[in-house]
Amino acid sequence: MIAQETLLTFAVAAFVMVAIPGPTVLFTIGRAMALGRMGGFLSILGTAIGSIVLVMAVALGVGTVIAQSIVLFMIVKVLGAGYLIFLGIQAIRHRKGAARTMATAPAKRSGWRLLTEGFVVGITNPKSIAFFLAILPQFVDLESGSVPAQLFLLGAIVVTIGVTCDAVWVLLASAARDWFGRSPRRIEAMGATGGGLMIALGAFLLVWGEKPATA
Template identity: 80%
Template sequence: MIAPDTLLTFVIAAFVMVVIPGPTVLFTIGRAMSLGRLGGFLSVLGTAIGSVLLVVAVALGVGTVIAQSVVLFTIVKVLGAGYLIFLGIQAIRHRKDAAQAIVAEKTQRSGWRLLGEGFVVGVTNPKSIAFFVAILPQFVDLQAGSVPLQLLVLGVIVVAIGVSCDVLWVLLASAARDWFGRSPQRIEAMGATGGALMIGLGAFLLVWSEKPATA
């Protein structure tokens, strides 16, 4: 299996990469500010499930195929960016409904729906695909056993670190949301801000051109 020193080096490298705010962090903050702590946690869980699916795909070789195909990589990027923009527009359009729901202390969003939305964002995140395909193989020891199993273990570690950091972001963002929540007008502005974050993130991903180099 993976040598302890190699594993420690990987954990440090993964932590440094994860703590730098990226697409998932911005999505998590936007959802927590728009929907509150529970909405943020469900979104984190959804993105984590999507990320695990990417890890499995990379371990089985699908991720490499996507990364080496300009067409497939572009399709994934456009789908993910477009979905984020759609969610952002919906958050802005329904910001008054969100404010009324919070004031009335009722939950209007299905937990399964929040999970599904987070899953779509996680599984179509081109930055995650690029990271898993470009970074994970560098820490694989060809003499240490099953390469797919090593990739799976490394990928799950990355996801675990990401979930831990995202949970902290949810707590911070939801705390700010509670403060804004004392006024319906603040909630409306907050919902619009969260939506704007997701729209901006989607637009960024549309023009983001990074792609793992092929051998």
């Protein structure tokens, strides 16, 4: 398998990349602010499952096909960005209803729905696709056993680091949510802010210039 020194170097590089706020972080903050701590954690779990699917796709070679096809990459990019914008618009539209509900009790949403929403964001994140395809192969040793197994191990490290960092963001965002929750106006502003973050993120992904390498 991969040498320990290589794994350590990769872990440090992955932490630096993941710790910098990006699409998943902004999505997580928006969900935690709008739905609370549990909503944020369920969203993290959903995005993590989506990321694991991406890792498996890369490890098995399917991700390479997407990376070499600008058309397929753009489809994934537009779908992911569009879904985020949709969620953001919904959060803004229903902010007054959320304020009334949260004034007496925490917002309630289906756990499966939160998982599904997070999964869609995680699996359609073009930045994650590009990162897994561009970075993971550089740390693979062709003489150290199964390449798919090495790719999966490296990807699992990235996902683990990502979940840990996102959990910290959820705790911070949910703490801010509690402060906002003392006033209906603050709650409305919170819902609008969370929705705005997701809309801004979706718009960013639509205009993001990075594309996969072509054959």
